[in-house]
Amino acid sequence: ASKGGPLDVSGTSFQLPELGGKFPRAEVDLQTNGTVTATLAILDVDPLNFISKANQPLDVVDGRLKANTQLSFVLGKKLDLSDIDFASTGTAFDVRSTKLVPNRTISAKSLKLSVDKAALVINGGLRFGGVPVQGEWTQPLGAAGKKGSQVAARVELSQAFLEEFKIGLPAGTISGTTQADLLLDLRPDQPVRFDLTSNLKGAHVQLRDLGWNKPANGAGRLSISGQLGSPPQIEKLSVSSDELELNGRVELN
Numbered sequence: 067a068s069k070g071g072p073l074d075v076s077g078t079s080f081q082l083p084e085l086g087g088k089f090p091r092a093e094v095d096l097q098t099n100g101t102v103t104a105t106l107a108i109l110d111v112d113p114l115n116f117i118s119k120a121n122q123p124l125d126v127v128d129g130r131l132k133a134n135t136q137l138s139f140v141l142g143k144k145l146d147l148s149d150i151d152f153a154s155t156g157t158a159f160d161v162r163s164t165k166l167v168p169n170r171t172i173s174a175k176s177l178k179l180s181v182d183k184a185a186l187v188i189n190g191g192l193r194f195g196g197v198p199v200q201g202e203w204t205q206p207l208g209a210a211g212k213k214g215s216q217v218a219a220r221v222e223l224s225q226a227f228l229e230e231f232k233i234g235l236p237a238g239t240i241s242g243t244t245q246a247d248l249l250l251d252l253r254p255d256q257p258v259r260f261d262l263t264s265n266l267k268g269a270h271v272q273l274r275d276l277g278w279n280k281p282a283n284g285a286g287r288l289s290i291s292g293q294l295g296s297p298p299q300i301e302k303l304s305v306s307s308d309e310l311e312l313n314g315r316v317e318l319n
Contacts, residue, residue, distance in 0.1 A: 068111070069124050070103030082141075094137040102131045102158055102179075109154075109181065113146050116186070120211030121254045127188065129161035131179060153182045161192070166203065167217070167250065167258055169296065170195055183207060195230045198222050199248070214253035221248045223264050223288075231260075232298050233290060234316040236274065242282055244269035250294075257293040264288045266307075273305070273312075280307045 077097040082090055098105055103125045110117040110124060117124055133156025140149040161174040174192035181187070189202035201219030205211060221227060223246040228235050246264035253259075266286035272279035280286045286307040292300040300316035 069107045070101040070105070073098045073100035073104050073108075089140045089142045092139055092141050094135075094139075096135040096137055097133075098135065098156075099132045100130070102127045102129045102161070105131050105133055105154075105156070108135075114150065116181075116183075116207045116211070119209075120186075120205055120207055120215075122205060122211075122215075123165060126165050127158070127161060127163045129158045129177075131156050131158045133157075133179065147183075151183075153180075155180045158188070167194075167252065167294070169294070181207075194219075194221070197224075197227050197230050201248075212254070214251065214256075216252065217248075217250035219248045219250075221246050221262075223262075223266075223269065231294070234298075234300055239271060239273065241270040241272075242268060246288070257295045257299075259291075259293055261291045262289070271305070273310075276310070276312075278307075278310050284308070 075096065075098055079095045081093045083093060084090060098108075106117050106124050106126075133154055135152055135154035138151045139145060143149075156179045158177045158179050159175065161172075161177050163172045164170070166172055172192055172194055174190060177188050177190040177192065179186075179188050185207055186205040187202060191198070191200050193199065199219045199221050201217055201221075203215060203217045205215040206213070222243050223240065224243040225237065225240045228239065244264055244266050246262050249261045251259040264287070266280060266288055268282055270279065270282045271286060271288075284307060286305070289302065289304040290300060291302045292298060303312075303314050303316055305312045
C-alpha cells in the first residue's frame, strides 16, 4: 500500500468468469490483513480516490484490520468509476483515533468496518474519552462525502459524561447512570455539532439551586444541543419531568 505499511493478501483469488470479448470483466476476492491505513490507501488509488474526495486523511483511524473485499472491474481499457464495483467488510482491532473528532480520543478493542461506493461505516462498542459508547460512524463517499460525516451512538449518561463533554451542569447533577442517544455532525473546518436526548430512566437527577430532583424511578427527559470546542457551546438545554419544565442555554468560559 502507498501508506500504512505492507498488506498480507494471502488467500486472494483472481478470476475471469467469461473469456473473450474486447473488454472482459475480472473478479477479485481480495483478502487483506494489515493496518487500517494501508487498507484505506487501496480505496484511494485512481480512479477511486474515495478517501481524499471525502476530505479524510488515510490515517483517520489507527489499528489493525482483517478484511475481505469483493472487487469487479473491466480489463483492457482505462478505468473510470462506473467500470468498478466493490464491497468490503472486516474487523478492526486495537482501534484508536484522535482525528475523527477533534480534541477527543476514540478507542476500541475491536470494531466492524464496511465500505462500498456509497459509504464507509465503522461500528461497535468503543470508548469516547472515558465514556463507554455503542456507536456507528458513517462517512459518505463520492460527492456526498464533502459535506462531512456523522456519528450516531447510544451512550451511558452519567456525571462522568457531563464532565467529559464539559456540559457545564453542577457536580452531582446526575447520580447513577442512564442511557442517551447522541448524534455528532462532523463537517470539514467547522466545530463538531452534537445533539443528545435521554428519558433519564434509572438516574437520579437534581438541580439544587431550584430545589428540584427526579428520583431514579421517575419519568423525565433531557435534551442538549450545541458545539464541541474549547469551550463547548451549549446552545439548548431542556430538562422536564412531571414537576418541572426548564429550557435555556449554558454559558461556558
